[in-house]
Amino acid sequence: MKDHSITYFPVGNGDTTLISLSDGTNILIDCNITRNSKNGNEKESYSVHEHLLEEMGKDGSSNPHLDAFILTHPDEDHCRGFSATFYSGDPSGYGQSHRKDGLIIIDELWFTPRIFPSNDDELSESARDFRKEAERRMKLYKADDPDSGIPGNRLRIIGYSDNPELRGLESVLTVPGNAINQINGSQKADFSFFIHAPFKKDTDSEESERNDTSVVIQARFDMPNAKNAGLAMFGGDSGCAIFKKIVERSDEEDLQWDLFMAPHHCSWYFFNEQSYEDDPIPDTTSIELLKMHREGAYIIASCKPVVDNGDNPPHFQAAKEYKKHVEKGKFLVAMEHPSENEPLPIHFIITQMGPQKKDSSSANAIRSSGAVGAVVRTPQTYG
Numbered sequence: 436m437k438d439h440s441i442t443y444f445p446v447g448n449g450d451t452t453l454i455s456l457s458d459g460t461n462i463l464i465d466c467n468i469t470r471n472s473k474n475g476n477e478k479e480s481y482s483v484h485e486h487l488l489e490e491m492g493k494d495g496s497s498n499p500h501l502d503a504f505i506l507t508h509p510d511e512d513h514c515r516g517f518s519a520t521f522y523s524g525d526p527s528g529y530g531q532s533h534r535k536d537g538l539i540i541i542d543e544l545w546f547t548p549r550i551f552p553s554n555d556d557e558l559s560e561s562a563r564d565f566r567k568e569a570e571r572r573m574k575l576y577k578a579d580d581p582d583s584g585i586p587g588n589r590l591r592i593i594g595y596s597d598n599p600e601l602r603g604l605e606s607v608l609t610v611p612g613n614a615i616n617q618i619n620g621s622q623k624a625d626f627s628f629f630i631h632a633p634f635k636k637d638t639d640s641e642e643s644e645r646n647d648t649s650v651v652i653q654a655r656f657d658m659p660n661a662k663n664a665g666l667a668m669f670g671g672d673s674g675c676a677i678f679k680k681i682v683e684r685s686d687e688e689d690l691q692w693d694l695f696m697a698p699h700h701c702s703w704y705f706f707n708e709q710s711y712e713d714d715p716i717p718d719t720t721s722i723e724l725l726k727m728h729r730e731g732a733y734i735i736a737s738c739k740p741v742v743d744n745g746d747n748p749p750h751f752q753a754a755k756e757y758k759k760h761v762e763k764g765k766f767l768v769a770m771e772h773p774s775e776n777e778p779l780p781i782h783f784i785i786t787q788m789g790p791q792k793k794d795s796s797s798a799n800a801i802r803s804s805g806a807v808g809a810v811v812r813t814p815q816t817y818g
Contacts, residue, residue: 439785445778449512468516507671509562526587542586577603625657646672665785667694700738701749
């Protein structure tokens with residue numbers, strides 16, 4: 436068995452994070468894969484697509500597949516490059532041309548109902564591509580089609596059973612406030628997600644900002660004789676008001692973290708609903724959540740280099756605030772790591788002593804190790 440691991444990719448102001456489990460299961464949270472980061476043809480652009488292809492397992496026909504893709508919310512910087520990276524359509528139709536283009540089959544698609552806005556103009560082309568694939572899969576489940584349960588057609592929806600759009604999908608529905616350890620049809624004995632948000636009020640209201648309907652999750656990694664050996668928090672682009680509700684409603688164990696991805700690419704709005712100029716005082720509940728870190732914790736900002744130029748995100752004062760809550764050198768900016776000239780993925784393995792950061796200079800070795808580990812998994816069958 437391989438190590439549990441988390442890899443945060445340098446993709447500018449956007450999110451792309453790969454969780455790899457001990458049994459070879461791969462889960463991607465969001466994607467911001469541009470043409471340059473797909474081809475790696477610029478020095479500052481890491482080849483995310485190539486990395487994913489090396490990490491992904493293969494089915495019996497040597498088709499690359501991802502166990503689960505989680506879209507936190509349908510903003511462009513969280514789903515950019517979806518159709519250029521992943522295969523959409525009936526998995527039995529995957530052919531040589533798709534393999535040549537390196538398109539990856541997503542076994543199980545995770546999302547919230549917010550991908551279905553009343554105004555189609557709200558969504559980017561990438562988000563509409565994602566929605567089209569989600570609708571194709573939903574149609575299979577609603578028709579009770581036997582193919583709905585095969586890899587490449589599977590769904591996991593984060594929502595509420597009284598939503599009329601989700602009737603007939605109750606079997607693949609997970610309500611926030613619960614933990615789930617079923618990934619791609621397999622119960623995991625050493626991993627689970629605790630789902631904090633989105634809240635029902637926000638998902639039901641068409642007036643809610645998409646950022647406020649982001650999936651907020653705590654990833655829990657177990658090791659032999661060490662339950663919750665690693666805890667990682669992901670919050671999409673959720674703002675201060677959402678985290679305030681989360682802190683108020685959650686038990687302490689559900690808020691603890693070793694790895695914390697700064698929401699909205701190190702935006703000030705994690706700390707306060709008002710701009711820094713209007714209110715430079717962080718909300719007490721945001722600080723309370725940051726204090727839930729365990730020893731040796733890291734904060735990762737998936738954003739451009741942080742400079743004092745008035746941008747938001749990334750916001751210079753937000754970065755200063757984050758740095759107060761972790762040890763020196765443990766606030767990491769993806770596009771600055773290990774250098775601005777050539778950023779590389781930030782990679783952690785999960786040990787019994789918690790997440791341990793791997794040297795970026797060994798990125799190629801990390802990828803090769805992941806590819807080897809994927810070969811020994813149980814083959815998937817498509818079509």
